[in-house]
Amino acid sequence: MAVLILAAGSSSRLGKPKQLVKFRNKTLLQHSIDVSEALNLSEKIIVLGANEEKILNEVDLKNHKLLINNNWQEGMSTSLKKGLEEIQKLHPAIGNVLVLLSDQPFISESVLQELIDKHLTADYLASFSEYQKIPGVPAIFSREIFPDLLKIEGDRGARDLIKNGLINYQLVPFEKGIVDIDTEKDLQFLKQLEHEA
Template identity: 45%
Template sequence: MKNYKKIGVVILAAGSSSRLGYPKQLVEFKGKPMLQHIIDVADSFEFETKVLLVGANSEEIKSTIEPKNFEILFNKNWQEGMASSIRAGLERSLEKEKDLEYLLILLSDQPFLSRERIEALIKEQLATNSEATFSEYDGEVGVPAIFSSSVFPYLKELKGDHGAKKLVYDKKIQFRTVKFEKGNFDVDTKEDVELLKKLEKE
């Protein structure tokens, strides 16, 4: 997919993985850390800006992954929660490209993210010109998601551990959805890691 629109991408990887006890960003899936998989998929696109947010365990993460064309940004407020990383990522993206038209937000622990899933989100967003396009899994909407610049002011207002889907309920923004099978699978516990290892062999 050619970069004929100004799209920025932000990967959120600043969390502490407190329930797991070690950085879930570095849990291996199919021979590489999950975060590396997300970087590799996203870097295959010619996005206008590419920003990776780190926070907890930042040195270990930086020494393990290959950022490729991503700028690594340390979120000093990572303990506030996901909203602080979204705000920091958006702010840095706009510093790099003030005329950014869209922002794609990805998480570091969705091992089944693929290039096809991202392409589907972008195509839906550009075709419908809605305020946002979210992934849909198990009847829920969430990230990966892409937001138009009209929503940027709302993203800047997010607080605490609320992700971008909070806008759906608070701001009643107009959005579309794209199905993402296994999109609800993330890694928070040791049981999740064990299940991931089993799924890896399927």
């Protein structure tokens, strides 16, 4: 299994790189990298795009291979495709890919390991995290649906697979997955959570 961290967006609604927002003395992207690093996976890839130099100055990629998405303005799907194509090139027989984002402060090794274990012990093409009854990331996709992932266009994510008729998937509860950072309001909410922790 490979892990793919998508972190190429410009955070236009926030007005500054959300990858570098700090929570518990660590940037959100560094948190995603550190959690990913703790997993025993065969390949680790991160996709950057907007603000790449600024981000690289503040983040330790550890054992993650860096890809730069020069088409990040065209949406998240371009980062997903770029990462997936690289994984297939490096490991043509890879069975699954775990997709993470850079703005979910409550992902943890235990959350991801549960998702991995449930995916590997079931016969589903995809395993999505579920928060507020919504399927989302982190998510794992089996190689059989890599071609479908590569067809997604624009600023769309893998959830589009469900809209396009994917029925062979499972949902794994991760209520704190709903916390992500897109706006200043989200940032203020995160700061409040930090002080409550």
